[in-house]
Amino acid sequence: MVPLSVLQRDPDDRVQILDEDGGVVDGATVPDLADDEFVEMYRYLKLGRHFDQRAVSLQRQGRMGTYPPMAGQEASQVGSAMALSAGDWTFPSYREHLALAVRGWSLADDLLYWMGNEAGNAPPEDVKVFSMAVPIATQIPHATGAAWAAKLRGEDTVVLTYFGDGATSEGDFHEGLNFAGVFDVPAVFFCNNNQWAISLPRERQTASATLAGKADAYGFDGVQVDGMDPLAVYQVTQEAVAKARDPPEGDLRPTLVEAVQYRFGAHTTADDPSVYREDEEVERWKDKDPIPRLEGFLRERGVLDDELVVRIEESVSEEVANAIETAESTERPSPEELFANVYAEMPQRLEQQLQYLRDLRERHGDEELFQ
Amino acid sequence: MVPLSVLQRDPDDRVQILDEDGGVVDGATVPDLADDEFVEMYRYLKLGRHFDQRAVSLQRQGRMGTYPPMAGQEASQVGSAMALSAGDWTFPSYREHLALAVRGWSLADDLLYWMGNEAGNAPPEDVKVFSMAVPIATQIPHATGAAWAAKLRGEDTVVLTYFGDGATSEGDFHEGLNFAGVFDVPAVFFCNNNQWAISLPRERQTASATLAGKADAYGFDGVQVDGMDPLAVYQVTQEAVAKARDPPEGDLRPTLVEAVQYRFGAHTTADDPSVYREDEEVERWKDKDPIPRLEGFLRERGVLDDELVVRIEESVSEEVANAIETAESTERPSPEELFANVYAEMPQRLEQQLQYLRDLRERHGDEELFQ
């Protein structure tokens, strides 16, 4: 007997596997992962949380520019990224530091990017992640296009793109999903509904009952999932990916996943959330913190104990410290980089401007230029 | 016992009152219009059809520029426009020649506009119609904004905007409807789904089951109506307008109406539909032609006979002939009009350019300029 796909549920009916204490909710099936995969998932959550804290403090210390924290949102990132196959593609926005790490892009590169260096936004060739997009929702049509290209080439690739609740109001969300439905492309549209778009709460972003329900307007499935439950996110994404690759007769490939979650911290380090929301609300959502939930589940399952937690914490600390060390010891980009990647071949006018910059620096020295 | 509003029906369940022969379908209620209003409705349909034929032939004869015909779509225009109150506003696209006439904008002005004269796009002060918008879907946020302004001012006004099936794919459709839901503005979004966006058929425009169903994404009602049934269109629009003005507890003001219809002719006089669609399809839709349907209904009701039809045809011919006469005898705009309405006050540079144009014309004469 084939169980009804989670994708077929009413979008208001949120998929959940772990309760707030890490117990398995009634009727839920735990995804078929090996123990070490569960532990890996846990380690990633811890890695993300720790990375986030360190990144915020780097910014505070003036060692990094503006940074968008993700505490509270780790489960969505890890659960979804782990559900992809090696050949699948990720099109991120700007907050998925951890999802990118799961997919093999180094945390050091992520830091480098937030330190103002484009080199950090160029994933290595073997990492199937697109450069981060800052303009809201604009990566959505890119993902549709890439998925479409994969399909046209007869490849087996699935493209997953992340965006926020706020992004669903942009025209590009609409156009990107509409194309995906019409051309039936193998894409997963993963909405990290963290309840806030800077200061605008979800309920003022749209009058629609759910965000997942918006999928209906494009003819494909939408599903709401508890975005702070890594197992539920994993399961939903996995089904969406499987359907994208090989849809059942009569079904379209794309899926809109609404992962309901909360950002514990500020929108970015430049933001002060106390202006627009109550601490109480934050506290209520902290009850859903994915880390203790998965930890509870793993302890119950007998694959995690105090000792392993400590080992994981140590290794995570070391990994983040190394990433920071790498990022901070990376040379600042040469000013000549300004001109290096505008076109494949540098046009004459840019060569002249580059020469002008060289002369200028020679004439004045960088110190005098920027006293 | 309050009958269930038509707006509350499943959008797939199309509202219809007249069958293809003009009989009243089972269970339908005929709108509460006086006999002379029914006859007026019929006269408008005839006016539109005749106007359209004449306009196309004016273009053929080189007496007018490109023109977008509306044959087949008259019922949607008349039924919806008649459902508005005098103080309500219409935000048209480019194909609603007849709806604008119902609202008091002269056919002569409409012709003038398609003859390339902006004067035709400036409705008289007492006509509550906005200038036509050619860029697809862009008028939708304007309508939302106007409705919002009316609400902020505590006025009783409802704003109705027209757009096509193709328009639903644009970001502006999405953003305009989403704002309407969030700010709960008194607007009716009236989609003339004529099955084609130039050469793209409805089913390739979006994978969604209906267009009406897209309303769900914005938290308000969507309803499908037989757009070639003037009575059904009238009824649906009237309910949508009433709800916009005075929504039942818990309901939002806006409505998305999908009026299912067909354009009998070309997209514009520059288009050749035989390239992309079969005559057969056109013939099938002609069975739904609103004119014989309403005519059948009125004859059955005993308010229309051969004599009145002839009188109506004569008066309609005369009205259109007068409109053409007026438009063609309107002086061509003065070249100085180029500069007249760019800003409230003409900046110096424009004054200089105007002077330059004057000198140029004096120096060369218009004939030499445009040999």
Next chain:
Amino acid sequence: MSTERSSQNLTLVQAVRDGLYGEMARDEDVLVMGEDVGRNGGVFRATQGLYEEFGADRVVDTPLAESGIVGTAIGMAAYGLRPVPELQFAGFMYPGFDQIVSHAARLRTRSRGRYTCPITIRAPYGGGIRAPEHHSESKEAFYTHEPGLQVVVPSTPSDAKGLLAAAIRDPDPVVFLEPKLIYRAFREAVPEESYTTELGTAERRREGEDVSVFTWGAMVRPTMEAAEELADEGVDVEVVDLRTLKPMDTDAVVASFEKTGRAAVVHEAPKTGGLAGEIIATIQEESLLYQKAPIARVTGFDVPFPLYALEDYYLPETARIKDGITDAVEF
């Protein structure tokens, strides 16, 4: 540093807020709308306190959709209100670009004056604050090329308030670009009462005889610095702050140029297609016979605005401006 009773010592962003406050108090039809302008008071605090003062109907937190913001503002304006939409950064105006150029700019023409579009579109603009990608754009030239628009860039707190009030009261659309590098760079005495600074008028920031520099926004300060340094070297620089970029005060440009016969134009935007070209073309049309040297363009490079590690190399700074002026003088 004035301590007069009727003036306050404000930063530029405070003056913007003060200007908004004054116009909203003066005219019920004025309303502010945009992303995070309400309860949050704007990401730069340019609308701080307005929500508390005027309420959610007049200080509107909108969904995240720039075309929707501009498009609904146009509908409101046509209906009779005076919306002041904020777009959060100039680099995020583009999703609303179609509504700006195809509608706001054309409504009056299209309707032969029946419908008008008195909106003021505000956006923080320009580089230099170590912001993420797309946050440092200065593409004023996109807007100055579009007939029907007006474009304003203030460079001082008192201008910011006066020009903003003039823009809001103007019957036609204004793109009001606020150089965020100098949002808090300095304070100035700003009158407490409402006042307007006429659109379309340049302001001479420094009188000089040897060479004219035309600039605006955040570039005024390094230009003034360069001028002072050059004064020590015996070069007397005139600095003209254009303030309104469209319509431009070409009389002021031409008058200054005809006096000095030498000039530089300084802007942050990329050189190619930047406004310097327009200014130079105008000068040579009107005053070629006065011209003693090529007019220097001191501008951003023709590259995408870089992430912040390199932004100092992108932006014209005092030394570059000095060099440019010197080229014009020594030719």
Next chain:
Amino acid sequence: MSTERSSQNLTLVQAVRDGLYGEMARDEDVLVMGEDVGRNGGVFRATQGLYEEFGADRVVDTPLAESGIVGTAIGMAAYGLRPVPELQFAGFMYPGFDQIVSHAARLRTRSRGRYTCPITIRAPYGGGIRAPEHHSESKEAFYTHEPGLQVVVPSTPSDAKGLLAAAIRDPDPVVFLEPKLIYRAFREAVPEESYTTELGTAERRREGEDVSVFTWGAMVRPTMEAAEELADEGVDVEVVDLRTLKPMDTDAVVASFEKTGRAAVVHEAPKTGGLAGEIIATIQEESLLYQKAPIARVTGFDVPFPLYALEDYYLPETARIKDGITDAVEF
């Protein structure tokens, strides 16, 4: 009028179609997408027959959404394809403007070359065919100001084919604007085989000694007419067709100007902020000492492109161009 076996006598729009055909036949990764480009063959028939030849996967009728068209094309391009999106009219490019300037133009820079965007965005552009509102825009200056873009405007059938092929093969994004006034204005011998015409190179259409005129697209023809008429009056006009507007062949511009010392620039776009300013600024930077007279700008007016009853008054025509050139000569 050649009857060589290997060439056909084509109009400009036929040459565009021929160019698309050739590139699609040559490279499987090339695909055409847009509104009505498939079964309908394009509203100007620029893609006629391609759908039948290459099928619905490579000649794609898209939903009506310009940001979606450009945005998905960018994703395809990053993935390795070479999409050639058509936007139905240049006046309807603006909903896709953000994707063009924020993404197509920046992808290479943003990713330090890891991702690139080899797309060619085609759009019919310019006035003169009695089209409805928004169908006659010529805002090439919006695109020439954006670093990372290239902008091409052909003026002859053979250039159209060669430049289009070059654009499609180019590893970076190209905005390819097709002057629809001359889509069918004349025919020319166009080689049957595929070939490319190098981007970034101007073409001298007429050699002359007295004055240089820089122009492109639909303005080349009235300019040539003006030149011929002036020849009868003893003025020897050199006409340079820029063809690629970004990167511009400034060497060709400067060389011609240094020969004649006098110039006019002719374009349809509004004067203020139009490309003439850029050309003039470049000339005076490089060649001020050669300049004998102000460089005339013969352009559209600073008004929204009017409905067709007045379009003839908006567009520069032969008499206006002659006057402009004469001004430059007689100064």
